[in-house]
Amino acid sequence: MKAIRNILILAAMLMPFSLGLPACHSLESYENDYYGNFDALWTALDEHYCFFEEKGVDWNAVRAQYRSQIKPDMELKDFFDLCADMLAELRDGHTNLSSWFDVSYYRKWWNDYPQNFNWRLIQQCYLDFDYSTSGSMSYKLLEDSNVGYVRLSTFAAGIGQSFVNDMMLSLKESIGMIIDIRDNGGGDMTAVEDFASHFIDERILAGYIQHKTGPGHSDFSKPYPYYFDPAMGVRWLKPVIILTNRSTFSAANNFVQVMKPLPHVAVIGDTTGGGSGMPFSSEMPIGWSVRFSASPVYDRDMKLTENGIEPTKGGDIDMDPQAALDGHDTILDFAIAVLVRNAEDNKDNSRALREMF
């Protein structure tokens, strides 16, 4: 029994030692009250958010402004709204606060602009409700103009390579392709690469990505260039027009960013919604989670597209609501006209598509 005691004493002496040492790697602690939760939220953004400088946001001033509005006896929903209002100061569509009763969104990046898209109109007046579809992608050859129309509603569902190959083979006799990513709110960046790689025949510089290297507002890594390689399947090098609106956001914005510089590609519609910061998540003691931009992605000229990408010069077109009542999508009509004119005037494809505007 003495031996047991001795062993236990030795273990008891060493184990607290092992429990105490990690304390040198300190962890922040937050109270689960309004002030503690506010501080956890503010600090998560303070240490990880990536666009303070670009957006001219004084985050310390924001803290002072909103923390002073906290009242210990305020309603939980009022506290949620207060936190959401604080996040809205960042003017960032990638920033959301999620609770069990609501999710906050910053919507001004699109709600002050015309929607410029009506999927029902296109299905009814251009596709005759008869088109091929798989996942988020639908397509049809518009026979009157011999133009291929491809609708891609999201990048969140993944891109089926066999479907893309089949789609491109089906449209191979057309004079060009229209890729409609209006209202495409984004998704996976890998899906962007999967799709964009079908439109190149050599390795291209797709852009640069950066990340925070520490909690300071200026702690950023050196921008890292990333490249896309051509797809193994069918490659489309005929003219391409991408249709955009303000709800073309995040990964869809990135798709435009990669595709727009290609010589056989033009962009028509409205400036995209932006969203070029890849989101990161954190959470608060109360159980709410927060998502925000954390890693800036730049285009190949090291320009930030957080505020959107303009259409190709001459391609800034709004949808005419009156024409829409008559069954015309004026953005789509303009794109078809450009492709038809390009086919007639540029038979040897010697000029870049953007010169046809």
Place this chain on the structure above:
Amino acid sequence: MTMKKICSLLAALSVVFAACAAEPGVAVERPVTSVYALEVGSAHLAQTYLSPLRYSGVALALSYERMQAMRFDPERWVMRLSGRLDGAHTHNNPARNASMWDLGLNVGWGMSRRWRTGAWSFYAGGYTALEGGLLYVPRNSNNPVAAKASWTIGATAAVARHTSLWGKRLTLRYLAEMPLTGIFFSPEYGELYYEIYLGNHSGLVRGAWPGNFFRLNNLLTADIALGRTILRLGYRCNVSSTKTHDIVSRHIEHMAVVGIASEWISLSPSRKPDTKAEYISALY
């Protein structure tokens, strides 16, 4: 130094060790001690890449331990091979509306010098370990996972006492392991795994030392001989804390251990058991 010279040196060293160890005329058998154990307990996790909150919950592990006296000096040197698969499902505190999963695999091999004094045995030596795994927070967007990978070299020490309880042979042991150096994986502070996927691998491998990669594994066991089988009951407390790129990761486990141990000798038609041999166990 050429490979031939290295081989010659190793061969010479093995002869020297064997000469030191051998007692003329006495054959030695070195039984293998192997233990399979199930561990159940609690895990307390924190990983600031995933969340600023601490998580606590249940943990489960399967472990294997194999010990054997070394051929060159079986009385004084023993080796220990260990493997452990562990998992944990934890909730954050106090909200308890999100979860963090942990999965890890650890394989280690070490060699220790043994000193026997009556019923006591003391061990001290070194070991090396490979570890991999991940932490997973399902509700996170682009940072749902923090991968764990390390290769470390460390120190190990143990003390064992051989006694009896209710007429049964009982071996009590306390074992501690602590890595002293090595390498481990970590993304930079806000680096997404997508950027790593794109090819940016700079800064992912960090040098480990107790200041940035602290770990202490404590294992307290009581092995009770029940006929030819040995029942192991024990308690494990593993503590680890890393800090690099301003990312803090903490993992504390308290586990009850129940296992079955046995000792065996490899025999074959060409290798018959030597009844006159001296049996030198690594632990018992």
